[in-house]
Amino acid sequence: MNRGNELLTIGELAARTGLSVSAVRFYERKGLVHPIRTGGNQRRFLRADIRRVSFALIAQQLGFTLPQIAAELGKLPEGTAPSAADWKRISRGFRQVIETRVAQLQRTLDDLDGCIGCGCLSLRKCALYNPEDRAAQNGAGPRFILVSRKVAMGLGD
Structure with missing residues (x-):
């Protein structure tokens, strides 16, 4: 499998972002990430979700609320890594x-x-x-x- 298309388990995403597994689930419930479900109903995350979660952590440190962060992340393309133009648009706001x-x-x-x-x-x-x-x-x-x-x-x- 191409590394760019590699799916991550919830534990792998948690480890890469420094969050607990329960915090990743919380972010999922808040609409910040949208995992893919396997046939066995296990969560799998795109590598691009590392960026989304990292962005959410930084934005929270800057005082933005989860609804504000989710609204911005909702403007990004699903299923692919955001482009430089996508991040530039968010950063301007x-x-x-x-x-x-x-x-x-x-x-x-x-x-x-x-x-x-x-x-x-x-x-x-x-x-x-x-x-x-x-x-x-x-x-x-x-x-x-x-x-x-x-x-x-x-x-x-």
């Missing part, structure tokens, strides 16, 4: 979300530096000051940060 997050984190750092930098936590200078509780109209909790985080994660405002 993820890059935009990550750049938005970086900008939001930088704003938060700048606000914290300004607040800590004044030495007195003056409400006149504090970037997080909330006169008349105006942030409450957006919901409970630290709205300045939570709303910015939702935007940064691509979940709307």
Whole structure:
């Protein structure tokens, strides 16, 4: 059999990606990988699934949710390794979300530096000051940060 067409057992896929077998099954239930079933109903995975699982692990570390990851993986061709163009398309979308997050984190750092930098936590200078509780109209909790985080994660405002 051609190595590119070689099918992997669930244990082999787990070993190649550093996951447990149960984690591979979890990813399967979430729609991140789609095994082929043998006549004996055993799971077999394409070598391309190593890339898909690895992508999912990296994307999770970057803060993307499993539904977001599954949606992106769902745009890739089934039964074959994704092309460079496929990965480039996904990375462009993820890059935009990550750049938005970086900008939001930088704003938060700048606000914290300004607040800590004044030495007195003056409400006149504090970037997080909330006169008349105006942030409450957006919901409970630290709205300045939570709303910015939702935007940064691509979940709307």
